[in-house]
Amino acid sequence: MTYRRRATALHAARAAAGLAYCLALALAALLLSGPVALGALALAVLGAAAVVGSRRELRRAVAFAAGLGLMVMLVNALVTRDGLTVIWRLGNLPVFGQTDVTLEATVYGAILGLRAAVLVLCGFLYTVAVDPDEVLRLFRRVSFRSALTATLSTRMVPILLRDSRRLADAQRCRPGPPPSRLQLIQAATAGVLDRALDAAAALEVRGYGAGRAPAQARDPWSRHDLAFGGAAVLIAGLAIAGRASGWAPLNAYPALHAPVTPSQVALAAGLLTCALAPFAGRRGVEV
Amino acid sequence: MLARSAALVVCAAVLAGCGLGPGPGTSNVSLRVTRAFGTISVGGADEPKVPGSETVMRMLERHFKVATRYGGGFVESINGFAGASPHLDWFYYVNGVEAPMGAAGTPVHRGDQIWWDLHDWSATDSIPAVVGSFPEPFVHGTGGRRLPVELECAGDVSVACHRVSRELGRSGVPFASQLLGAGSGTDSLVVVVGTWHDLAPETVAALVDQGPAASGVYARFTNGGRSLALLDPRAQAVRTLTAGAGLIAATAQGSAPPTWMITGTDPTGVNAAAAALTRPSLHDHFALAVQDSTHLPIPLRAGT
Numbered sequence: 001m002t003y004r005r006r007a008t009a010l011h012a013a014r015a016a017a018g019l020a021y022c023l024a025l026a027l028a029a030l031l032l033s034g035p036v037a038l039g040a041l042a043l044a045v046l047g048a049a050a051v052v053g054s055r056r057e058l059r060r061a062v063a064f065a066a067g068l069g070l071m072v073m074l075v076n077a078l079v080t081r082d083g084l085t086v087i088w089r090l091g092n093l094p095v096f097g098q099t100d101v102t103l104e105a106t107v108y109g110a111i112l113g114l115r116a117a118v119l120v121l122c123g124f125l126y127t128v129a130v131d132p133d134e135v136l137r138l139f140r141r142v143s144f145r146s147a148l149t150a151t152l153s154t155r156m157v158p159i160l161l162r163d164s165r166r167l168a169d170a171q172r173c174r175p176g177p178p179p180s181r182l183q184l185i186q187a188a189t190a191g192v193l194d195r196a197l198d199a200a201a202a203l204e205v206r207g208y209g210a211g212r213a214p215a216q217a218r219d220p221w222s223r224h225d226l227a228f229g230g231a232a233v234l235i236a237g238l239a240i241a242g243r244a245s246g247w248a249p250l251n252a253y254p255a256l257h258a259p260v261t262p263s264q265v266a267l268a269a270g271l272l273t274c275a276l277a278p279f280a281g282r283r284g285v286e287v
Numbered sequence: 288m289l290a291r292s293a294a295l296v297v298c299a300a301v302l303a304g305c306g307l308g309p310g311p312g313t314s315n316v317s318l319r320v321t322r323a324f325g326t327i328s329v330g331g332a333d334e335p336k337v338p339g340s341e342t343v344m345r346m347l348e349r350h351f352k353v354a355t356r357y358g359g360g361f362v363e364s365i366n367g368f369a370g371a372s373p374h375l376d377w378f379y380y381v382n383g384v385e386a387p388m389g390a391a392g393t394p395v396h397r398g399d400q401i402w403w404d405l406h407d408w409s410a411t412d413s414i415p416a417v418v419g420s421f422p423e424p425f426v427h428g429t430g431g432r433r434l435p436v437e438l439e440c441a442g443d444v445s446v447a448c449h450r451v452s453r454e455l456g457r458s459g460v461p462f463a464s465q466l467l468g469a470g471s472g473t474d475s476l477v478v479v480v481g482t483w484h485d486l487a488p489e490t491v492a493a494l495v496d497q498g499p500a501a502s503g504v505y506a507r508f509t510n511g512g513r514s515l516a517l518l519d520p521r522a523q524a525v526r527t528l529t530a531g532a533g534l535i536a537a538t539a540q541g542s543a544p545p546t547w548m549i550t551g552t553d554p555t556g557v558n559a560a561a562a563a564l565t566r567p568s569l570h571d572h573f574a575l576a577v578q579d580s581t582h583l584p585i586p587l588r589a590g591t
Contacts, residue, residue, distance in 0.1 A: 081360060081391040084349060086309035086340040097392045100309075100340050254348035 001057050001124070002158035003132055008052045009278055010125070012285045013224040015134030020232035021278070022126040028239035028271060029118040034248025036260055038114055040268030044275030045121040051279050052129040065120035069113030076109025077101050082253040108252035152199060159195060164188040224285070227278035234274040242267045309339035313397045318346055320365055322405040324520065324586055325419055325571035329366055329405075343379060343401055344390035360389040365403060374409040382423035383537065384545055385415050385503075396431030398423075402571075410522035410586075414503030414573060416537035416545030421569040422458035424545065425476060434476045434544055436462035439469065441481030444554050447561035448480050451549055454564045473543060480549040482557055483512030491546045494538050498522060502538040504574055505586035513552050517576055517587040525587050528552070528578050533560025536574035536585075551577075 005011055010018055025045055032038050049058055078090075083102025090099040136148065167187050171179045221229070242248050247263040316337050320329040332350040347353055347365065354364040362377040363369055370376045379390055380402045386393050395401070400420040416424075428434040438455065440448035448464075455462050455478070467481050468488065479486055486492040494502035498518075505518040515532040516524040533551035549564060551557040559577040569575055572584040 081342075081344070082348075082355065084345050086338075087307070089306045089308075089310055089340055091305045097388070098342075098394065100342075254345070254353065 001060065001127055003128060003130065005131075006052065006129075007285050008129065009224050009281055009285055010048070010052050010129040010228060012222065013228040013278075014219070014222070015131050015138055017225045017228040017232070018130040019126065019135060019138070021228040021235075022122050022130065024232035024235040024239070025125070025275060026119055026122040028235050029115050029122065031239045031243040032248050032267075033111060033115075033250040034242075034264045034267075035111060035114075035250065035258055036264050037242060037248035037268045037271065038111060038118070040272045041275070042114055042118050042121075044272050045118050045125065047276050048279065049121050049124055049128075052125060057124075057128060061121060061124040065117035065124075068120060069110075069117035072113035072116050073106065073109035076112055077106040080105040080108070083256075084254050085256075104252050104254065104256050107256055107258075108250075111250065111252070148203075152196075156192075156195060156199070160188055160192065163191055163195070223281055223283065224278065227281060231274045231278045235271060238267060238270050238274065309341075312339045313337045313341070313395060315397060316341075316346065316395050316399045316401065318350060318401045318403075319571065320347075320351060320403045321571055322368060323588075324406050324573050325402075325404055325584065326588070328571070329368060329403075337395055341395040342391055343381065343386070343393040343395060346395055346401065347390065347403065360391045362390065362403070365405070368405055370405065372407070374407050375405065376408060377403055377405050378408070378414070379403045380414075380417055380420065382427055382429055383417050383420035384424055384429050384539075385413065387542060394431070396427070398427035399431075400427075407520040410499045410505070410518070410520060411503055414499075415539035416503070416547075417573045418535050418537050418547065418569045418575060419572045421564070421566055422455075422460060425455060425460040425462075426458060428476075429544065434474060436460055436476045436478070438462050438464045439467045439477060439479045440464065441467045441485035443485070444481050444557045444561075447549060447554070447557040450558070450561040451478060451480050451564055454561075476544050477546040478549065479546060480557065480561065482553055483508040483515075483550050486548060486550050487512065489546075490540060491538055491548060494540060495536070495548070499586075502536075504536040504538055506534055506536065506574065506576060508552070515552055515556075515576060517583060517585050519588060520586045526583070528576060531555045531559065531578055533557055533563070533577040534574065535560050535563060535569065535577070 010021070013021075025041065028041050029038070032041065046062070049061065053061065078096070078099065078101065083104030085103040086100045087103050087106065088101040090101060093099045139146070164184055168184055171184070245263070247261065247267045249257070249259065249261070249264075251257040314336055315334075317331065317333045319331040321327060322329060330351065334346070337346070344362075347362070351365045352367065353362060354369070355361060356363045365377060379386060381393065381399050383400070383402075400423050402417070402420060424434070425436050436455070438448070438452060452464065467479060467485055479489060479491065483492070491502070495504050495507065498507060499505050499522050505520070505522065507516045507518065507524070508514065509516055509527075513529065515528045515534060517526045517528065519525045530553060531551075533549075533556035535547070535549055537545045537547045539545040549557060549560045551560050556577070559579065563569070563575055563577045563582060568582060574585045576583040576585055
């Protein structure tokens with residue numbers, strides 16, 4: 001899973017706008033707890049991810065996000081003892097003692113799981129649709145080494161994954177039983193230093209270490225830059241306002257209280273519209 | 288093979304107490320919430336019917352606004368009342384006995400009397416037993432199990448012994464009587480009646496002599512048992528009673544069932560204490576000192 005230029009509006013937007021868009025969605029996921037608002041946000045992020053990612057990448061990301069969300073829900077349901085409505089008695093467990101699964105802990109766990117899944121999908125959006133080199137240029141003026149480290153990290157992971165796949169293919173061609181996953185990981189991690197040296201040599205050759213700031217590009221803001229930048233501002237604003245005004249209330253303990261208020265429905269509709277509207281414009285979208 | 292394994296798993300789960308839904312409920316549970324060793328009432332509730340899988344924490348949360356810490360296992364505040372100082376916290380007793388585990392893991396049984404109290408624990412963080420839930424724990428026992436009751440009386444307090452027997456009988460508590468010092472089972476609730484001099488060889492007397500940190504009783508007999516010093520929540524003596532002073536208190540050693548003491552500086556004091564062994568006299572008190580007709584709940588507040 002890596003950045004590849006595609007013919008979508010988010011790819012057409014500059015990195016600053018794409019980054020702000022992804023951050024605003026993640027911020028909204030962290031701030032909002034109401035099930036309707038969070039559900040709408042999840043739909044929005046999923047819709048955006050479906051537009052920008054390939055089907056295979058999206059399937060993997062959704063499977064990982066769903067697994068993580070499910071795990072968060074299960075852990076919360078088993079560990080949290082709050083809640084009045086017992087739905088499942090697990091009896092006296094060795095470490096946990098008397099364990100009862102409550103409806104409240106399960107629902108709150110589902111909310112936390114959904115939040116985790118949305119955050120994973122925001123990360124997916126960023127990875128596949130925001131150009132990491134542009135992000136590096138963006139932050140180069142702010143923090144030279146941190147930006148380099150962050151970019152190298154995000155670029156090295158897919159490279160190592162490709163290395164692993166190549167190693168696995170090579171090992172499968174050899175006679176005898178297939179190698180274990182542990183051996184494969186050992187071989188891939190052993191190559192990390194080589195890869196890092198390669199990257200350092202390439203940067204040296206390109207004069208990155210000279211540390212001279214590049215001339216700042218003064219490209220005019222495109223319609224996509226404005227659309228995603230505006231959407232980021234609106235999404236962040238809606239999330240902050242929703243949190244501050246209590247438009248999406250959720251009290252999980254001791255008894256579940258999550259009313260679907262008109263303000264929450266409006267907030268959900270607003271988030272959905274703001275998050276997906278920038279994808280409507282197709283003019284100027286090219287690979 | 289798969290079906291057999293699944294059947295085994297289901298059987299194990301059922302034996303371990305697993306099941307869908309809350310399970311069968313229970314009845315006649317009461318809940319009281321107080322502050323300052325029972326002197327200030329916060330509220331209470333009597334529940335004729337209690338849903339299944341009810342714990343002390345769930346029952347509290349059904350009736351009061353509760354804030355918790357440590358994953359819901361520790362009560363931080365009830366109806367907004369929280370520990371204002373580092374040595375002020377919520378404690379709870381079921382049928383007058385300090386629970387051995389957290390409220391979230393303590394199930395509620397039929398007839399239980401649950402008592403939450405916010406108090407200063409600078410003298411001791413463990414008060415094994417209190418008398419304010421009388422006639423509990425004699426009627427319903429602890430942990431849903433009724434315990435055998437033994438009444439041990441000294442030879443010189445027959446009137447007091449008779450009064451205690453009558454009160455236990457009135458509460459419907461079957462008990463066995465024997466002379467003080469005859470020994471009792473380790474799984475019995477024991478009521479000892481006698482002057483402090485009579486009780487001196489008993490283990491519980493040794494605990495009380497060591498102060499609240501060992502016994503949870505905020506009173507101490509001095510002067511060879513002829514004086515009774517009443518302590519405040521910080522274990523400082525604030526009043527001393529002499530002739531005719533009585534005491535009703537309960538304590539326990541380790542995880543053993545509590546022992547109740549009906550005692551005094553002399554037989555008159557023991558009689559006065561025995562006369563105070565009633566539900567209204569003991570209600571919401573950790574222990575009770577008596578002199579003549581004056582009842583002094585202890586720990587005593589300074590200036591009382």
